[in-house]
Amino acid sequence: MLEFDEEDELFIGDKVLGYFGNCLDCGLCCKIFNYIEIADDEIQNVAHYLKMTKKDFLKKYTKKNRKLNALTKTSLKTPCQFQKSTRCTIHEKKPFDCKTFPLLINITKGQAILTGIYLCPQATYFYQGFLDFCQHHFPYLYSDLIALEKEASWTSLGLELTISSKPLGMYIDRLYSD
Ligand code: SF4
Numbered sequence: 001m002l003e004f005d006e007e008d009e010l011f012i013g014d015k016v017l018g019y020f021g022n023c024l025d026c027g028l029c030c031k032i033f034n035y036i037e038i039a040d041d042e043i044q045n046v047a048h049y050l051k052m053t054k055k056d057f058l059k060k061y062t063k064k065n066r067k068l069n070a071l072t073k074t075s076l077k078t079p080c081q082f083q084k085s086t087r088c089t090i091h092e093k094k095p096f097d098c099k100t101f102p103l104l105i106n107i108t109k110g111q112a113i114l115t116g117i118y119l120c121p122q123a124t125y126f127y128q129g130f131l132d133f134c135q136h137h138f139p140y141l142y143s144d145l146i147a148l149e150k151e152a153s154w155t156s157l158g159l160e161l162t163i164s165s166k167p168l169g170m171y172i173d174r175l176y177s178d
Pocket residue numbers: 022023024026027028029030101102116119120121122123
């Protein structure tokens with residue numbers, strides 16, 4: 001059974017979503033997402049890894065993105081230049097945005113952000129399974145989610161929802177105990 005570590009602020013979606021398939025066979029998000037933010041320390045880190053200067057790295061792999069809230073307002077180019085076939089060539093050093101897509105669970109705030117619903121195959125299977133779980137165990141939450149879907153924001157990567165991490169944690173436990 002998969003367990004949440006209550007000490008972790010962030011529970012990275014990779015560990016959960018592997019249940020529904022394999023990103024290595026897909027790679028869709030790296031091709032189409034416009035807002036893969038890369039923070040200043042990540043820029044330094046990846047540039048160092050590639051043995052490039054920061055200036056060259058910025059010119060070759062990034063673009064300015066006014067829609068981002070971060071101080072740097074810098075994102076990776078679209079499609080991402082680090083993808084070869086469906087693989088990430090900087091997997092060990094990839095930015096936080098890449099590591100957490102499409103599921104970011106912030107335990108201390110009791111929230112999970114699930115994005116890519118109805119676009120990313122893993123996010124969609126995961127969410128549909130969660131809806132089914134709620135319909136049987138948390139009918140009130142199921143109704144809330146259906147209502148939330150109608151108001152939620154669509155990004156270039158499908159639907160994004162903020163969900164309470166508690167029922168989501170129970171659903172994940174159920175998945176891993178089956
Ligand atoms: S779109 Fe979803 S399944 Fe495809 S690579 Fe991205 S996270 Fe993985």
